[in-house]
Amino acid sequence: AEAAYGLQGRGTTSSKLKIGGTTDLSLYRFFNLDYAAYPVDGDRAQGAIYGAIPTLTAVQKGAGPTPTTSSLLWVNPSDTLVALTGGCGGDLTSTFVSESGVI
Numbered sequence: 001a002e003a004a005y006g007l008q009g010r011g012t013t014s015s016k017l018k019i020g021g022t023t024d025l026s027l028y029r030f031f032n033l034d035y036a037a038y039p040v041d042g043d044r045a046q047g048a049i050y051g052a053i054p055t056l057t058a059v060q061k062g063a064g065p066t067p068t069t070s071s072l073l074w075v076n077p078s079d080t081l082v083a084l085t086g087g088c089g090g091d092l093t094s095t096f097v098s099e100s101g102v103i
Contacts (some may be wrong), residue, residue, distance in 0.1 A: 001058035001092040002067070007082055029083040030054045054080060056094055074098075 007028045045071040057071040072094070074080065 001060045001070075004056060004058045004084065004092055004094075006055040006057050006071075007084075028054075028084070030080040030082070031078070054082060054096070056082075058092055 054074040054076075055071065056074075057069060060070075061069045062068050074082075074096050076098045078099045080096060082097075083095045085093045085095075
């Protein structure tokens with residue numbers, strides 16, 4: 001994908017997602033948190049934000065004049081981690097892992 005948007009699991013001033021891999025600091029974490037004051041950028045901006053709406057939208061330029069847009073909405077109320085990894089040629093891989101238990 002040329003660009004990916006959404007997944008704001010932490011406060012940030014950027015609307016474009018950062019592809020970081022699978023280390024703890026690069027994962028996006030989603031869970032509902034009743035704490036509205038959080039740091040926006042910097043080393044301390046790793047906490048979850050108030051509420052969780054994990055939507056991922058990717059834009060890919062194709063052979064034609066119109067780009068292709070794909071979107072995913074992950075509706076799961078449990079603690080969820082998302083890893084974004086990139087390969088050569090603009091490939092983007094997203095991995096969603098949610099905790100499970102008795103439902």
